[in-house]
Amino acid sequence: MTEQTATSQFATTISSDTRFADLDLDLSLMKGIEALGFESCSPIQAKILPYTLEGHDAIGKAQTGTGKTAAFLITLFNDLLANPVEGERYLAEPRAVVIAPTRELVMQIAEDARHLGRFTGLSTVTLIGGMDYAKQLQKVNQRPTDIVVATPGRLIDFLQRGDIQLDRVESLVLDEADRMLDMGFIPQVKRIVRATPRKEDRQTLLFSATFSYDIMNLAKQWTFDPITVEIEPERVATETVDQRVYLLESRDRLSVLQNILNSPEAKSVIVFANRRDHVRKVYERLQKKGIECGILSGEVTQAKRTKTLEHFKSGKIRVLVATDVAGRGIHVDGVSHVVNYDLPEDPEDYVHRIGRTGRAGTTGISISFASEDNAFLLPDIEALLGLPLKCTQVPEGLINS
Numbered sequence: 001m002t003e004q005t006a007t008s009q010f011a012t013t014i015s016s017d018t019r020f021a022d023l024d025l026d027l028s029l030m031k032g033i034e035a036l037g038f039e040s041c042s043p044i045q046a047k048i049l050p051y052t053l054e055g056h057d058a059i060g061k062a063q064t065g066t067g068k069t070a071a072f073l074i075t076l077f078n079d080l081l082a083n084p085v086e087g088e089r090y091l092a093e094p095r096a097v098v099i100a101p102t103r104e105l106v107m108q109i110a111e112d113a114r115h116l117g118r119f120t121g122l123s124t125v126t127l128i129g130g131m132d133y134a135k136q137l138q139k140v141n142q143r144p145t146d147i148v149v150a151t152p153g154r155l156i157d158f159l160q161r162g163d164i165q166l167d168r169v170e171s172l173v174l175d176e177a178d179r180m181l182d183m184g185f186i187p188q189v190k191r192i193v194r195a196t197p198r199k200e201d202r203q204t205l206l207f208s209a210t211f212s213y214d215i216m217n218l219a220k221q222w223t224f225d226p227i228t229v230e231i232e233p234e235r236v237a238t239e240t241v242d243q244r245v246y247l248l249e250s251r252d253r254l255s256v257l258q259n260i261l262n263s264p265e266a267k268s269v270i271v272f273a274n275r276r277d278h279v280r281k282v283y284e285r286l287q288k289k290g291i292e293c294g295i296l297s298g299e300v301t302q303a304k305r306t307k308t309l310e311h312f313k314s315g316k317i318r319v320l321v322a323t324d325v326a327g328r329g330i331h332v333d334g335v336s337h338v339v340n341y342d343l344p345e346d347p348e349d350y351v352h353r354i355g356r357t358g359r360a361g362t363t364g365i366s367i368s369f370a371s372e373d374n375a376f377l378l379p380d381i382e383a384l385l386g387l388p389l390k391c392t393q394v395p396e397g398l399i400n401s
Contacts, residue, residue, distance in 0.1 A: 001178075007035045007260075015368055016045035016077055017046075017047075018040065018041040018045070019039055019040055019173045020033050020034075020038065020039060020041060020074075021039070023041075023049055023050070023053060024053075025053075025074065025078055025119070026077070026078050026081040026082065028119040028120045028121070029074065029077045029081060029116070029117070029119075029120055030115060030117050031119045031135065032115065032116045032119050032120065033074075033116065033362070035116060035118070035119075035196070036116070038347050041067070041283060042066060042067030042070075042071075043066070043229045043231055044060060044062050044066050044067055044068050044071055044229060044329070045066075045067050045070060045071045045074070047146065047229045047231075048071050048227070049071060049074060049075065050400075051227045052071070052072070052075040052203070052205060053074075053075060053078055053079075054257040055079070055203055056200075056203070056225070056226065056227055056281075057203060057204045057205065057223040057224050057225065057226035057227070058205050058206070058223075058226050058227050058228070058229075059205075059207075059208075059211075059216075059219045059223060059226050059228045059229070060205070060206070060207045060208075060228075060229045060230075060231070061207075061209070061210070061211050061229070061230040061231060062207060062209070062229075062230075063209050063231075063351055063352065063355060065070050066231050068110055068207050069108075069112055069175070070112065070116065070216065072173045072175070072205050072207070073109070073112060073116050073117075075086070075092055075171070075205065076096045076098075076144070076147060076171050076173070076204075077113075077116065077117050077120055078124060078149075079096075079170065079171060080095055080096060080120075080122055080170075080256070081120060081122070081201065081340055082144055083170070088129075089144040089183055090165075091140065091141050091142075091143070091144060091145070091178070092123075092140050092141060092145070092163060092164045092167075092168060093144070093145070093164075093165045093167075093168045094145045094146065094148040094164070094166070094172060094173070095119045095145075095146050095147070095168065095169065095170050096146065096147045096148070096169065096171040096172070096173070096230070097147075097150065097155075097166065097169050097171070097172050097192075097293045098148070098150070098171070098173040098175060098183060099147075099150055099151070099155065099172075099173065099174050099175065099180070099181040099192060100146065100151065100175040100176060100188060101151065101152075101175075101176050101180045101185060101325075102151065102179075102325055103128040103129065103131075103151060103185055103302055103305070103391070104167070104177070104296075104305065104309070104327075104330065105176065106126055106127075106128050106145050106149050106150060106151055107126060107128065107176070107306070108330075108331045110124050110125075110149045110150050110329075111124040111145060114148050114384055122146040122147065122192045123143060123144070123145055123146045123147070124145075124147045124148075124149060125139050125140055125147070125148050125149070126145065126148075126149050126150065126163075126301065127148060127149070127150035127151070127155055127158060128150065128151050128154050128238075129151055129153050129154045129157075129302070130301065130302030130303075131261060131302050131303070133157070135388055136154075136158075137158075138165055138222040140163065140164060142160070147338040148164070148329060149152075150282070151188050151321035152180065152185040152188035152192060153185075154186060155188075155192055156188050156191060156192065157173050158371060159191070159192070159195055160356060166192070166195040166196045166307050167195070167196070168197075169196040169200055169205065170199060170203070171203045171204075171205070171387070172193070172196055172202055172203070172204045172206070172222075172278065173204075173205045173206075173207075174189065174204070174205070174206045174222070175207050175217065176207065176208065176209065177206050177208040177215055177219075178208040178209050178210045178211075178212065178215055178348075181212075181215065181218075182213055182346070183325070186218065194221055194276070195395070197224060199222060199330070200224050201345060204222055204223045204224070205217075205324070206219050206223060208223065209351075209352070210348065211230070216287050239358075240358030240359075240362070240363050240364065241338075241354050241355075241357055241358040241363070241365070242363065242364070242365045242366070243354065243366050243368075243390075244320065244365065244366065244368070244390070244392070245351070245367075245368045245370050245378070245389050245390065245391040245392070246367060246369055246370065246391075246392060246393070246398075247290045247370050247371070247391050247392065247393055247394070248369060248370075248371055248393075248394050248396045248399070249371055249377070250371045250372070250373060250398065251317050252394070252400075253341060253369050254282070254285055255368075255399070255400045256369070256394055256398050256399055257271065257286075257339060257341060257401070258286065258289055258291065259397070259398040259399070260337070260339060260367060260398060261286070261291050261319055262291075262295070263397075263398075265336065265337075265365075266318075266336060266337050267318060267334075267336045267341060268315070268318050268326065268332070268334055268335045268336050268337070269318060269320070269336065269337040269338070270319075270320045270321075270322060270330065270335055270337075270356050270357075271319065271320065271321045271338075271339045271340070271341050272323070272324065272327060272338065272339070272341060272342065272353050272355075273321065273322075273323065273342045274323070274324070274342040274344065274345060275323070275342075276297045276298060276299050276323060277295045278341070278342060279295060279296075279321050279322065279323055280299070280342055282296065283295040283321045286319065286321070291319060292319070293317060293318075293319035293321055294308035294311060294312055294319070294320050295308065295320075295321050295322075296308060296309070296310075296321070296322035296323070296327060296330075297322065297323045297377075298322055298323065298325065300379070303387050304370065308320070308368040309330065309332075312330075312332065313332050316397070321341075324344065324346075324352065324353070325350045327352075327353065327356065330356055331359075331367060331400050333359055333362070335356050335357040335364060336357065336360070336364060336365065337357060337364065337365045337366070337367065338353055338354050338356050338357045338364065338365075338366045339366075339367045339368075339369075340353060340367070340369060341369055341377075342367065342369075342374065343368055343369070343370060343374045343378070343381070343383075343396055344375045344377070347377075347380045347381045347383070347384040348384070350368075350384070350385075351379045351384065351385070353366070370387075
């Protein structure tokens, strides 16, 4: 299948009995789904679409890799196609808005939208920081915009300058609301929501990996009589990923990582570290050892990050070293290994990290390095997963004697 990046939002290892053909979708939208080779809905799609396609608001608890992106995109496309605007349309007045916390995630959602909606004639525009404002403004003013996918900060920039109007928005999607809360974006999101029609006059879909008190309180403010759908993360995280934890001393991590990357089965690898300086250090050390790799972190310009992701998707480079925020938007099928060079301090990040592999019906391997300074983080990860992680010594072939 050629549309690698788009497939990730449909294909999960778990499918339901509900078929897309049973949902009475617009024919041009259905053509896009069929072109991607998909027939059956994932569990979250099967649970949520019968309601959202009828115009109901929804709150979804789901990790990445469950097909939630396709669930909300299908809802948006079908609604826009079923209710065409009568009379004249104006520039810079989108009909649907999707807000996501990171640039990479916004770009991934927009790419999925382009694949999914290729036969619909509907337009999607991305608004993200770190890229040329004038070029984005030009796209907004090129033709009437149907869907805007944006990070909160850049959308606020457009609103403040009067370069976009949200008073005609029919559908609003808030993706990874928990991450937006963690990253301090909620004040910005509140301003954006206030710029849209009142909740009774728009459809609102909110997705979050967790349902904390704060998230549920925001959902109550922003949605109108929503249905709630929960997809538990354990099956997504564990059924398709062989999770390994290697006990080792901190000073041995780099040499073990190098040996893993040099093994023939390590075809496409993402290495996660907790901090930018760790990511930079690992990247530079691997480059010195002759291992071609890319770096994804907040210190790298958006243009460079986009190019690096393209090279990774195409196989030009087979190793990425990333922070959690930068890695959140990586949706690439065929990742063979995820290596946690640092154990994540937030157990939710562990689930997100290992969810980069074992996607689209394949299996993958995650390897976590546990040493004296971070092994205390393992119990919280095990509690979230609902199962123990087997800790072993590093296999002989991977440790330098």
